Structure formats: C-alpha cells, structure tokens
Amino acid sequence: MRHLVRILPQEHMVYFGDTARVPYGNKSQETVLHYTRQITRFLQGKRVKAIMIACNTASAYALAEVEKDLSIPIIGVIQPGAEAASAATRNGRIGIIGTNATIGSGAYETCLHAIHPSAKIITKPCPLFVPFVEEGLTDSPMTDMVINHYLSEIKAQDIDTLLLGCTHYPMMRPAIERYMGESVACIDPAANAAYLLKQKLQDLNLLNELPDGQVPEYRFYASDNAPRLLEFAQHILPQLIQNIIKIDIEDY
Amino acid sequence: MRHLVRILPQEHMVYFGDTARVPYGNKSQETVLHYTRQITRFLQGKRVKAIMIACNTASAYALAEVEKDLSIPIIGVIQPGAEAASAATRNGRIGIIGTNATIGSGAYETCLHAIHPSAKIITKPCPLFVPFVEEGLTDSPMTDMVINHYLSEIKAQDIDTLLLGCTHYPMMRPAIERYMGESVACIDPAANAAYLLKQKLQDLNLLNELPDGQVPEYRFYASDNAPRLLEFAQHILPQLIQNIIKIDIEDY
Numbered sequence: 001m002r003h004l005v006r007i008l009p010q011e012h013m014v015y016f017g018d019t020a021r022v023p024y025g026n027k028s029q030e031t032v033l034h035y036t037r038q039i040t041r042f043l044q045g046k047r048v049k050a051i052m053i054a055c056n057t058a059s060a061y062a063l064a065e066v067e068k069d070l071s072i073p074i075i076g077v078i079q080p081g082a083e084a085a086s087a088a089t090r091n092g093r094i095g096i097i098g099t100n101a102t103i104g105s106g107a108y109e110t111c112l113h114a115i116h117p118s119a120k121i122i123t124k125p126c127p128l129f130v131p132f133v134e135e136g137l138t139d140s141p142m143t144d145m146v147i148n149h150y151l152s153e154i155k156a157q158d159i160d161t162l163l164l165g166c167t168h169y170p171m172m173r174p175a176i177e178r179y180m181g182e183s184v185a186c187i188d189p190a191a192n193a194a195y196l197l198k199q200k201l202q203d204l205n206l207l208n209e210l211p212d213g214q215v216p217e218y219r220f221y222a223s224d225n226a227p228r229l230l231e232f233a234q235h236i237l238p239q240l241i242q243n244i245i246k247i248d249i250e251d252y
Numbered sequence: 253m254r255h256l257v258r259i260l261p262q263e264h265m266v267y268f269g270d271t272a273r274v275p276y277g278n279k280s281q282e283t284v285l286h287y288t289r290q291i292t293r294f295l296q297g298k299r300v301k302a303i304m305i306a307c308n309t310a311s312a313y314a315l316a317e318v319e320k321d322l323s324i325p326i327i328g329v330i331q332p333g334a335e336a337a338s339a340a341t342r343n344g345r346i347g348i349i350g351t352n353a354t355i356g357s358g359a360y361e362t363c364l365h366a367i368h369p370s371a372k373i374i375t376k377p378c379p380l381f382v383p384f385v386e387e388g389l390t391d392s393p394m395t396d397m398v399i400n401h402y403l404s405e406i407k408a409q410d411i412d413t414l415l416l417g418c419t420h421y422p423m424m425r426p427a428i429e430r431y432m433g434e435s436v437a438c439i440d441p442a443a444n445a446a447y448l449l450k451q452k453l454q455d456l457n458l459l460n461e462l463p464d465g466q467v468p469e470y471r472f473y474a475s476d477n478a479p480r481l482l483e484f485a486q487h488i489l490p491q492l493i494q495n496i497i498k499i500d501i502e503d504y
Binding site: 007019020021026027028030127128130131132134135137141142145149164224225228232242 | 272273278279280282283341346379381382383384386389393394397398403475476477480502
C-alpha cells in the first residue's frame with residue numbers, strides 16, 4: 001500500500017488485513033483460496049474498481065482461481081516480482097525466498113522460467129523471517145543469525161539477484177543486503193506490482209483524477225482488532241491512517 | 253493429549269486442532285473467544301462428555317465465557333498450571349512464560365495469587381518460541397540465543413520455578429532447563445490438567461471402563477489439512493493416529 005500510495009496518489013483505497021488469521025505461509029492452498037475468496041467478496045462489496053493481492057502466498061495459491069470469478073482487474077505480486085528479478089539479473093542466477101507455501105507452490109519459478117527460460121533459480125523457504133519482523137527483530141545479532149541459517153546455501157550459489165518473496169522481508173532488507181554483499185541486488189516485488197496496476201488502470205481508462213485540493217480517502221479494515229496493526233500501519237503509512245475497522249470476515 | 257492418553261487410558265477421545273488459524277498467541281480476546289466457541293460447538297456435536305482446552309491462550313481468554321454455555325465439564329490449563337507451580341516453589345518466586353495474549357491476560361497471575369497470595373511472580377511473553385518449535389529448532393545454537401533473549405531478565409530474578417505457559421514450550425524444555433540451571437523447576441501444566449480432568453470425571457461418576465481387550469478410539473480433526481500436523485502428531489502420539497479429518501470450523 002505504501003508503494004500504491006506513492007505511484008497512484010490520486011486513487012481512493014480500501015485496505016483489508018486478515019489479522020485474525022495471519023500468517024498464511026504455512027496454510028494449505030485450499031484454506032488460502034477460501035480466505036482469499038472471502039476477502040475479494042468483502043472488497044467487491046466496497047465497490048472497488050480493482051484489487052491488488054499484496055500477499056505473496058495468496059498471490060501464489062489463489063490469484064489464478066479468484067481471477068476467474070471477477071469482472072474487475074486483480075493483480076498479485078508474483079508476476080511483477082518475477083519480471084523485476086528477470087530485469088535485474090546479469091548472470092541469470094536468481095535466488096527466491098518466501099514462506100513455505102509460496103516456495104512450495106513453485107509459482108515464482110514457473111513465472112520466471114516463462115520470462116527468462118535459461119535462468120538458474122535457487123529457492124529457500126525462510127519461515128522464521130515473518131515472526132522475527134513481527135517481533136521487531138529486523139536488525140540485531142539474532143537477525144544476523146537467522147539470516148545466516150536460511151541464506152548460507154543461497155549465498156554460496158553465486159546469485160546476483162535475490163527476490164524477497166514475502167511482504168515482511170523488505171523490512172529486514174538492510175540486514176539481508178549486508179549479509180549477501182554488494183554484488184547481490186535485493187528485489188521487492190511491491191514497487192513493480194504498483195506500476196503494473198497503474199498500467200492496467202491506464203489501459204482500461206480507469207485512472208482517477210482528484211479535483212484540485214481534494215485528498216484521496218483511505219479506509220482500513222481488519223479481521224481482528226489487534227492494536228499492533230494500527231501502530232505498525234501508522235509507522236509505515238504516516239498521516240494516512242486514523243483507525244482500523246474490525247469486520248467479521250467469515251460472514252463473506 | 254499425550255498426558256490424557258497416559259492418565260485416562262480407557263477413554264475414547266476426539267481431538268480438534270485449529271491448524272487453519274493458529275497461532276492464537278497474538279489474537280484479541282474477542283477473536284480467541286469466537287474461535288473457542290466454534291470449537292466447543294463442534295465437539296459437542298461429537299457428543300463428548302467433557303472438554304479440555306489444551307491451549308493456554310484459549311484457556312486464559314475463553315474458558316470462563318464458554319463454561320457458561322456448557323452443561324458438560326470443561327477445564328483449561330491455567331488453574332492446574334498455577335496449582336503445580338505453587339506446589340513446586342520453595343522460595344515463592346515463580347516465573348511465567350507464554351504468548352503475548354496469555355501473559356497480557358494476567359490469567360496465570362490472578363490464579364496463582366488466589367492459591368499463593370505471597371508469591372512473587374515474574375512474567376515474560378516469548379513470542380518467538382512457538383515459531384522456533386514449529387521450525388524444529390528446539391535445541392540448537394539459535395535456540396540458545398532466543399532463550400537468552402527472552403529469559404535473561406527472568407533468570408536474574410532468583411526464581412526457583414518456571415511455568416511453561418504454552419503447549420509448545422515443553423518441546424524446548426531441555427534447552428530451557430540447561431539455560432535456567434538445576435535450581436529452577438520447569439512446570440508443564442499438561443500433566444496436572446490431565447489429573448484434574450480425571451478427578452472431575454471421577455467426582456461426576458463419568459469414568460469409562462473398557463471391556464477386556466477393547467482399545468479406546470481416538471478421532472482427529474483439524475481446520476486445515478496441513479500435512480505437518482499428521483507428521484507431528486504421529487511423532488508425539490505413536491500408534492494412535494492414522495489420519496486427520498479436515499472440517500470447516502467456520503460452519504460451527
């Protein structure tokens with residue numbers, strides 16, 4: 001959303017965070033698809049003109065299916081992430097990290113090989129990165145230890161590009177970059193995903209123009225009223241967010 | 253369940269694991285109560301004669317409320333855990349560790365102070381312990397580092413008893429005991445909870461006696477078909493578990 005606000009500053013937005021049921025990274029495809037369907041139904045009820053799935057796991061497991069039921073554009077982060085990684089690599093050796101579900105789905109590999117058939121792809125699930133970020137341990141000796149635990153094999157593979165295939169990982173980026181060294185470019189799919197959405201809206205003639213002096217409206221919803229989300233969102237999206245409305249996502 | 257099987261070997265059992273929505277440790281009381289109500293409704297549909305809430309967070313947040321709606325006995329792990337800790341301490345200084353929700357609820361402190369009014373209680377949430385156990389990192393240099401991260405303050409407080417207030421923590425017990433030293437007794441509420449349930453069933457004349465040669469029946473249900481639960485359950489409960497049936501817990 002931070003990237004969307006920057007790249008599409010004239011658009012109103014409705015945000016939904018599934019705080020009651022996160023993390024998605026160890027769930028089955030069936031469950032992730034069921035949850036993603038509930039969320040897209042909720043957002044359609046808010047009459048949105050397009051949907052972005054910011055979660056890599058939901059993008060990998062559910063985008064292709066929920067797309068079938070929708071008449072509005074919906075994009076995920078896998079395709080734009082793969083495109084950005086393919087554009088960034090010089091030696092064709094790309095590392096991909098993400099949750100157990102994202103890596104297990106093979107979605108990034110399929111997508112990358114379609115764009116860059118000769119790419120050598122090395123993947124590694126890093127299930128402790130999300131809880132570390134949630135605990136605020138984004139840069140500490142313990143963070144360095146968990147990074148070494150998961151990334152030592154990938155580091156030894158002479159990659160020049162590392163795709164951060166989970167929304168949380170860019171928050172550990174300084175520590176990951178320090179560990180991987182200057183020769184490795186870390187790719188966050190979010191910026192390219194936001195550009196892709198802008199392009200889609202442009203193609204469909206759906207871009208909004210705000211009258212002079214009007215500011216966009218942002219509404220935030222979540223499935224649990226965990227106070228830490230508000231605090232975190234205010235940290236990430238300063239001045240945009242006053243409150244988060246709790247909704248019963250099971251009803252959708 | 254492992255303790256229940258040992259202490260109540262003649263009882264049939266129905267197990268439910270909320271694999272789709274774990275972990276509970278960072279959720280709000282409202283959400284944990286909602287989920288616990290769904291699960292007790294599901295179990296009542298299986299015509300159980302008593303319910304044990306094995307999860308510390310659900311015990312802390314939901315037991316008192318769900319108890320009101322039930323005509324069958326239901327017990328949690330907070331009371332038996334507090335009793336075991338109170339019985340174990342010599343110097344009256346007790347440490348309690350658990351999830352953010354369990355520690356934040358103050359349930360253990362309230363319960364312990366009712367039993368042992370002069371007890372000095374030191375609490376500490378350890379939110380990374382559950383993901384470490386889920387990752388199989390129960391005894392490693394990283395485990396020692398995360399234990400030191402959370403328990404160094406508690407260790408300095410001259411406690412002689414440490415209550416492991418989360419189902420996952422006993423799996424890190426060897427590493428925790430090594431860190432805390434021989435003078436500190438680590439208490440797992442589970443065994444005492446199983447005894448308490450046996451006592452309740454005895455008092456209500458509800459104990460089962462199996463005919464000679466008959467073995468008890470164990471049925472396992474879960475909200476997600478994550479294959480790791482079956483593997484884990486087979487490791488913990490050898491020979492008891494062949495399959496886990498996935499149910500839609502939102503329907504209850």
